[in-house]
Amino acid sequence: MSITYGFIGSGNMAKAMIGGIVTSGLAKPDCVVASNPSAQKLDLLKEEFGIETILKDNKTAAKLSDVVILSVKPYLYERVIAEIKDMVRPDAIVVMIAAGQTIAANEARFGRPVKLVRVMPNTPALVGEAMSAVCFNTNITADDKKIVMDMLNSFGRAEEVPETLMDAVTGVSGSSPAYVYLFIEAMADAAVLHGMPRAQAYTFAAQSVLGAAKMVLETGMHPGALKDNVCSPGGTTIEAVAALESNGLRAAVIDAVDTCVRKSKEMSK
Ligand SMILES: NC(=O)C1=CN([C@@H]2O[C@H](COP(=O)(O)OP(=O)(O)OC[C@H]3O[C@@H](n4cnc5c(N)ncnc54)[C@H](O)[C@@H]3O)[C@@H](O)[C@H]2O)C=CC1
Numbered sequence: 296m297s298i299t300y301g302f303i304g305s306g307n308m309a310k311a312m313i314g315g316i317v318t319s320g321l322a323k324p325d326c327v328v329a330s331n332p333s334a335q336k337l338d339l340l341k342e343e344f345g346i347e348t349i350l351k352d353n354k355t356a357a358k359l360s361d362v363v364i365l366s367v368k369p370y371l372y373e374r375v376i377a378e379i380k381d382m383v384r385p386d387a388i389v390v391m392i393a394a395g396q397t398i399a400a401n402e403a404r405f406g407r408p409v410k411l412v413r414v415m416p417n418t419p420a421l422v423g424e425a426m427s428a429v430c431f432n433t434n435i436t437a438d439d440k441k442i443v444m445d446m447l448n449s450f451g452r453a454e455e456v457p458e459t460l461m462d463a464v465t466g467v468s469g470s471s472p473a474y475v476y477l478f479i480e481a482m483a484d485a486a487v488l489h490g491m492p493r494a495q496a497y498t499f500a501a502q503s504v505l506g507a508a509k510m511v512l513e514t515g516m517h518p519g520a521l522k523d524n525v526c527s528p529g530g531t532t533i534e535a536v537a538a539l540e541s542n543g544l545r546a547a548v549i550d551a552v553d554t555c556v557r558k559s560k561e562m563s564k
């Protein structure tokens with residue numbers, strides 16, 4: 296049986312998930328539907344991935360879908376659920392991806408039993424490297440869980456977490472690609488300062504971040520031990536590490552993630 300995935304809202308995160316779902320082969324393009332109030336993003340999605348698009352009609356997109364992904368901004372959840380709730384089929388799975396939107400608040404918006412899933416993905420879904428966290432409401436069956444996990448695994452890694460951890464997840468993975476892009480940009484700027492062409496500098500910086508991340512994930516070694524292995528005594532790396540420490544890199548990163556988590560908690564109220 297083929298599953299239809301419907302995206303209500305077709306912005307950055309929807310595009311990343313659609314790209315992952317289609318490119319991985321999880322779903323044929325004609326089993327992916329996206330709606331949006333403006334045509335431009337829909338046209339690009341159709342052109343790039345060949346999916347079905349529906350302009351200004353969330354209701355039809357909801358009605359057609361086995362898995363309905365609410366990919367609008369958090370403040371629009373109330374309005375969009377009011378619009379589509381009677382069109383969402385009783386057996387459909389509704390996936391919320393918004394920061395700060397809780398299962399309880401959104402169950403209440405449906406006003407009837409609904410299969411509800413809360414996910415925090417990230418944009419590397421587009422290249423099959425997302426980190427997603429997921430939690431389920433009590434109406435979700437084992438078969439539903441498999442459908443959701445297959446979707447999330449089609450565009451990266453996914454782990455089930457208690458809902459109480461979702462704000463921390465937003466800080467450490469939902470938002471964190473942005474912090475890493477800053478880091479890559481800054482490293483590349485320094486390489487450019489020393490004469491490297493810009494494009495080459497991005498490749499060198501980004502591949503080094505990718506390689507370092509893979510080392511953490513695949514060797515199972517502590518990040519501190521991996522760092523020590525790069526720092527030759529009296530060498531170049533320890534000079535850089537000392538400069539990062541004296542400029543407060545760790546404190547800055549902890550403060551950034553903490554601020555993000557606090558914002559997510561505030562949005563949940
Ligand atoms: N961008 C990211 O890295 C991540 C975003 N998210 C969540 O994903 C959700 C979407 O975020 P983005 O894609 O970044 O935002 P976005 O602004 O790129 O996309 C939202 C889309 O919704 C459309 N839209 C506006 N009103 C609508 C309506 N009434 N019905 C249907 N569509 C409507 C907009 O035209 C836009 O294309 C947010 O709730 C966010 O918290 C979650 C994880 C990561």
Ligand SMILES: O=C(O)[C@@H]1CCC=N1
Nearest residue numbers: 393394465469470471
């Ligand atoms: O910035 C935001 O609010 C969204 C949620 C996680 C990543 N982007």
